[in-house]
Amino acid sequence: MSISERPFASYHLWSLVAPAAGQQHLHCQMRRGFIKARQHEPQVQALLAKVTAPQRIGLLAQKGIYEFHHNRHLLNQSDGVQKVAELLKLAHSCEEVQQRVLQILTKYHDEPLLSGKRVILLTRGDEGFPKPIWVEQKHYSFRLYATMDCVFIESTGALHILDFKTGKSTFDRRQALVYLVAARYLYPRQKAVASFYNLEFCKKSDLISVTRGELDFVEFELASIAQKHQEDLQKYQQQNHKFSQIFPPNPGYHCKFCPFNSICEFSTFKAPQKVQH
Template sequence: MSTPDRPFASYHLWSLVAPARGQERWHCQMRRGFIKARQHEPQVKALLGQATAPQRIGILAQKGVYEFHHHRHLLHQSDGVEQVAQLLKLSKSTEQVQQRVLQILQKYHDDPLLLDKNIVQLTPGDEGFPKPILVEQEDYCFRLYAAMDCVFIESDRTLHILDFKTGKSAFDQRQALVYLLAARYLYPGRKAVASFYNLELCKKSDLISINNGELESLKFELANIAHKHQHDLQKYQEKTSNFSKIFPPNPGNHCRFCPFQSICDFSHQPTQSYPMPSLRTNV
């Protein structure tokens, strides 16, 4: 197998390497192994291609917001929700997905968060990987990927990065921090804040900002994650039979929610403790 390219970091990778606060007991490094090291294997690729109902709802909700603002007149029409639902081909989704997405579209139509905002960027949510940002310091270098849902300019010229959510999961501030780091490169010299908005619950997060000291610490943290992950991939490519040692499992009741349960050798084993690799591995 070929040697991996220059190391990369993203919020998604960060979440796979290290759990969100309070989620430690459910975090499994083997999931990262399936997603990032074995993603081209036919069985794994097939499982990765199957979007769950919550994923479908999130994708369609984001695309719905995009369509409302791409066709702004629909925000003012009584049948705007029905027209956006047709644009989304919502009738092809399951009943559960249809009902929840329709509720989200109706709530947004009734109270459109981005109405009259100076929108710089609004993505449909299915645009694929963004162009990487090269983060380069004297002692490290990595590619940063940050796919932002929405960027708009506040009345005081502050850049506001907004990430849309659905479901009941708590907001993970690390995602906002990655966006704020990306904004320093994409919009140099601009003051920026970030926030989350749950389209289903109509719930806003507090505004999140970052100072220069925190920014440098964040870059160092992401560099460590990028290099650790690259090191793990190299070790796996050298000896694929060490998969469970490089990406140790953490089996338990939470396995029933894992997309790889059907092909994981550890998913049906009783809960037991496995050492979690340090984020500070030197590579």
């Protein structure tokens, strides 16, 4: 089995396979099909390459935090926000992105969450795909991908994995669980906890920690997701005319916000036609 054929799992895949609690009615397996099975088709590739304003805000906010901590004097300078905005080339973004990112930088400058912490990892957010973690157990094996925004050491010696959020997105506990599974391989000697922090609302989640047994269970769940997805990909490779059976659509109001609504034959949302002058 080549590396690319080995089943893989990530929080992103988990969220595409199974909805978060209470989100069943918005969940569509066909989106997973477009993202993970048809991603090399030119039309799909072009849609995936589009960066939405919320994605851009998330990326620039993460980069901004990175710049503050790699140019620490900027946290103490009155024009620190302006300087970071210049490093981010924020002026090249649209008005909405500029305004919201400036607000995020200002709030962080006023109350820098990581100040005084022993930070051992802080990513810029544009590093690309992380290296896989090889999970090898007696009954399963898969590649695990987990990109951590930030890791610091608590005063107790525990690792704290922190995920930055922007916008109104809710904290999904599953993401923290994936980080904690990754941490047991990346930092096997240390106890780990995880949490989320919304940079726009300065809102912290509760600390998330689990027992060894619970982590085993999550790891097994990830192995099942990896296996199921791998089987779906193989089915699609063998019978690509069965796309909608392998990745069943769940059309509804949410199609309006789906990046594939322009190419999905099941979409209930039709973009208004441009008027030709």
